[in-house]
Amino acid sequence: MCMCCLEYISTMDLNNILSQLDTANEEEIETLLLQFNRENSHTFTFNQKEEALRSKLCQGVLTVLGRQVQPSCQRTCLETLRILSRDKRVLAPVATREGMLILGGMARLHTGEEGGDNQKTPQEDSQSEEEERVVVEALKCLCNVVYNSSAAQQVSVEVQLANGLCANLRTARTWRHEVGLFTLRLLFLLSALRSDLRGSLRREWHAVRLLTEVLEHTLDVHWVGPYEAARPDPQALPMPAEDNERAMEALKALFNLTLSNAGGEEDDHQFRLIAAILRHLLMLKTETEEKTEEAHSHAINLLNNLPVSCLDVLIDVPVQGGQEKYGGKNMDTIQVLIDFMEKRIDKQGSNYKEGLTPVLSLLTEGSRHHREIRRYIKAQVLPPLKDVKIRPEIGTAIRNKLVRLMTHVDMGVKQTAAEFLFVLCKESVDNLLKYTGYGNAAGLLVARGLLAGGRGETQYSEDEDSDTEEYKSAKPFINPITGHVEEPMPNPIEEMTEEQKEYEAQKLVYMFDKLSRQNVIRPMGVRPDGTLAPLEETLCDPPGDNSGSDSD
Template sequence: MPNGPPAQRQTISMSRIETFISDYGDKFTVTGLSSEDRAALLGSISLALEPNSSTCDSQKIVTALSAIRILSRDKLNIDRWFDEAIFCQLMRHSGLQHYREEGRVVLLPDNVDMGIVTEAMKCLCNLTFNNNTVQSLCAKERCVLSIIQRARTYTDESIHPEVKFYDMRLMFLITALVKTVRTQAMLEWEAMPVLADILQDMTSSTKDLSDSEADLAVEVLKAAYNLTLPISPWDDEFFPLESSLTRLVSEIRNLLCHSWATKEKHLEIIKHSSNLFTTLPVFTAHFLIPCHDESAAAAVARSFQGYDVSAIVEILRYLEVVLEDTTIASQRDRVLPLVTALTHLSRSDRIIRKYCRLRILPHLRDEVKRLPEEGDSLRNRLCKLLTTPNTEVKQVVADLLYVVCKENVSRLIKYSGFGNAAGLLAQYGLMRGSKVTPTADYSDDSDSETEEYKELEPDINPVTGRYETGKTDPMAGMSEEQKEYEAMQLINAMDRLQRLGVVQPSTIGSDGKPVPVEHVLQLAQDPASDENTD
């Protein structure tokens, strides 16, 4: 640290910080900085951040915090310069230290510079993301409680939107990386009503929500996702959360149905809302579809059996968008969580399942003249994914179709074809069409058929799920000796493929699952001789 009058020292220190920012402002690694230069830089930063310094002003503090933010990008070198004193400075300048008291009356501190608060929050976000020590300090100093306390003051117009955004970003990071904080935030600090308040404040306006508001909503949804991960519908300790969770779902519904400045941000909101639905207890699903009486039905644009299904309409629209991208990466990152959410919602609520069935698997007509996977409808695109090489996606798509078919094997085969559904049937032991105990309470309504389907049904191939007619018998005109010869040729070919490890012939066991055979001749055994056959 240079000697001399305080003003001179401050000038030299700020010059050093500004030079560092100029050299490394656009870089994510701090290379070429010697230990002596780093120590001098940290001394200059500490001087600029000293409390009650007569030579400090807001711009100098922001500049010093910007230097810390740049240093915090370099994950591998954080331990070389970070210490608890720097953390305390960041807590003070971010304003979180003011809100750390639990149960106190939450008041805004006087003369807060939101530029300083924002820059300090950026530093805390970077450090928390990149360093385990900082994560532990955030848990120890109860940063999430401080954020919750400050969030209670968000209705005050003096709170800058960027501060709200980085508050929620830091809350998301801490609850993602420090698991022990989640339950404490939910049960002791009552985080969920606060998050619901933030969403309510957004949707109370009739104007289109801006991109910055969408970014804040996304961080709120991500934080709520982390907080709901420990929840189990069978845990009595979470019973007090029932009202706050149902209110949160109601606010998410309003968020999904609100108008947005850009379509891209609206789709992002739907994506993160869908992720959250996979962690919520089953009783919350019904609050996505509020009921209305008959007199109000005309005023509800998206009414289904007395319920407003607008939120489900938006989720299904997003499904149509993500299914347009057929890349494996999109299937894993976008299709997988969305289809999982739809399956969870359909299994949780009868009305949601019925509406999803209507949109995904409408009554069949002359489209059965094409293969189930051919075409651009939701049914076609989902059936196509039943044979994707991505095993996880294939499984969740099959689960969704199985659930909207009320876990009825015959109905699933009708809409997808036996070949497409074989993977799910084999996994669940349903290859024989055996009945299993449903995972949800389904109604007993029948699957009504259209006149077009009834006319074509006799010639529909159950394996392909397609109408096929006019096929000639390949064995017509053959003698019995010729038929026997061709059969032996087929058996020999299958035997060679089995010995080469290309295929593994199987029969269907008594549990409804494939059972490998040791020799292809076992395939010729009469399955009716199995006493366990249904």
């Protein structure tokens, strides 16, 4: 059958549905829409010829939802609307105050336009399974509509949809999985797409504190000290997939809300609490290695938003103890971050800018402001040099991998990797060159204006790095450009006869003369005053000749 026939049949079906929506009873409407849902749930296509009809269908479904119909019919209508909401061109009827209030009511969100006293919450004990499915479908619809329509985003702000979402965060302990998942996802979308809403979410609705409590409950955190969660039981089962999904949505929403922080004692306490929860998360495993890595990635992104002074929470865990040579600090989390970094470097075909630079930035700032973190990371990444016969960028050690990144084609990746190594070297040019060679470090030194050597502006402790005996003995023979000891090159004229040497010399003179005549190169000389000038001018100017100067 030709495509035009298929389009005709599809249009006839939509016309048939639309003609019956106003007059059909509840059971007939449900039957019509169920058939539409089955045919379009997986193969829905955006047909421009049907755009007006689909838009009318959105309006018709909203009208049905505005009536007092049974939960099964509500659910079917919402499934239809969710399918339609994938096409941003048909959302005009939904992206209105009336449409968003209807969906908000179906999702049991207490918006600013509704009285909260007689409204049910999605977590009410008497709620049936069918009623719960209605709530989930409404939340899914809202996610699609908000994502695809800027008009719907504006209406969401006007009706204070975020207020209802934050009210539901307070009942997180009684959430069923999908209700919680899509509540958090909708909050993430609103905070991502409407930056002007973030301030209200933080100040008026205390969303940061509420999301922190959601994380604390979802990750089953038990406190054993100030900002110190109990160590996860190594024998315990991995974190369930559903808990991990909700935790990641909460992390994404928190990331948006902490992109800019106001500071203050209250914020400092909240940020330290978040850092402690993230430390707990970094020590957890999920059901799959891929999901564990994804959760850790979101945790690292959020840690980058926290004030760097809060990162001491990652290592200051007295109850669990630490390593004496690092001031009694616990470096388990830092090791997890180093392992994560190396795994991201080794990942074939990965986007380094998105996948690697966040953890590099986090480790850089942690090393710059916390001495114990820097000392520990340097011991793992830049151990004392012994074998200097191999170029720094060649090999499988972490140092080799990071030095290779210093010449990466992506400028952001290159700068972040170089800055990380520079900070590990206490921003000393000499130390950096020792580990990387001048050729690899040149880009950073030019950018920082440190080609002549010296240090960056950050103050570091005075403890000195100790060189190995192997490095000390090889140091005079290291090529500073390549950063390794090169094999001596054979002298090309050693086995030449005198006639051959003279021939090569004459050939070289001829080449220079030819380049000079073609103005490719220009021989220079030094004038009596010390300035450079073309060679012929310096030969023509007799010493003490002042003929070119002005006379009184």
